[in-house]
Amino acid sequence: MATQEPDRSTRRRWFRMPSSQPHRAAPDPDPEPDPAPQESDHEHSETPVPRDVPAPAPVPSVELESNAGVVAPEIPPEVPSEAGPEGANGATVASPEAVPESPTEAEERVYPEQTAEALAASLTLPRVISIANQKGGVGKTTTAVNLGAALAEIGYRVLVVDLDPQGNATTGLGISHRNVEGSIYDVIMNDTPVDDCVEPTSVKNLFVCPATIDLAGAEIELVPAFSRELKLKRALQSARDDYDFTLIDCPPSLGLLTVNGLAASDDVIVPIQCEYYALEGLGQLLRNVALVKSNLNPELDVRGIVLTMYDARTRLAVQVEAEVREHFGPKVYRTVVPRTVRISEAPSFGEPIIVFDPSSRGAIAYRELAKEVSRGTARRVG
DSSP states (O other): OTTHHHHHHHHHHHHHHHHHGGGSSSOOSOOOSSHHHHHHHTTTTTTHHHHHTTTTTHHHHHHHHHTTTSOTTTSOTHHHHHHHHHHHTTTTTTHHHHSOOOHHHHHHHHGGGGSHHHHHHHOOSSEEEEEOOSSTTSSHHHHHHHHHHHHHHHTOOEEEEEOOTTOHHHHHTTOOGGGOSOOHHHHHHSOOOGGGTOEEOSSTTEEEEOOOGGGGGHHHHTTTSTTGGGHHHHHHHTTGGGOSEEEEEOOSSSSHHHHHHHHTOSEEEEEEESSHHHHHTHHHHHHHHHHHHHHTOTTOEEEEEEEEEEOTTSHHHHHHHHHHHHHHGGGEEEEEEEOOHHHHHGGGGTOOHHHHOTTSHHHHHHHHHHHHHHTTOOOOOO
């Protein structure tokens, strides 16, 4: 027990050292605990040193007096460090205009120029729109199913083409793979008319061209086919005028099926999950869209970008939204699809979210998205 008392005293001296170090003029590099108590004994003799330190204090006061026109308390310390010389040259008056706008300010400034008047004029019906993104799990099928149902609820006649071999859009609309007589595989590979493969859904004005597992082999079978990139475009020409909107749910890849969907479309809607990985493949997708536009479909254009699975509780989602809106500007839809459990539960019942839970946040979001996509374009009669 006698050996523990001196240990406690040395520990107390050791913990006192951090409080005495800031008062020294120059920190000692020696980390040994023995000289520390000696320095603490001479603290009273070194008291003039802290008193001499405030001597340079008048220097910042002189600078503040010389820059009398600058409001120092309102400017954060990072701004003068970046634009300090410009302020000294008298450019402080123009500095508010030179400061880059935040993403929200830029969005408010750009969006009014491109609301319903500009886009509705360019949106003519019928319209074929691909829902594409090479990244999986970003909400392509969910967007195709629920956006199509929301457009049909407004009164448009909508056809959802399930181009994904997984067939999730088919089951999400209540259609069983085993009960279909024809699928999109027969349309592409066997030249079956689209009307012979279309199945009605539980939503009025909403139809689906289903997909089966046979579509998985279409990637290989299309390789030696003649004009393989335009087979879907030719197939949809006969049924184009029967629907106001034709939404193509593309697979999560950049293969021949996705190229067929892009070549047959007038526009592309890109769902982006509010996470970092979703942004990595976006550049490659846009390059492929540019290649298809230059070689196969000159009228193809990116109609808009949809932010999906948005969780406002995370800072990452806010940062991804700000980054996408700053880079793409008015291409990003105002409506943000939230991450909700009800949207995930709806496919298990074979219903869109507007039928499964009409008052949920997801249903409201897709109704607003349908209004943005249609831009109030008049429905066709007949």
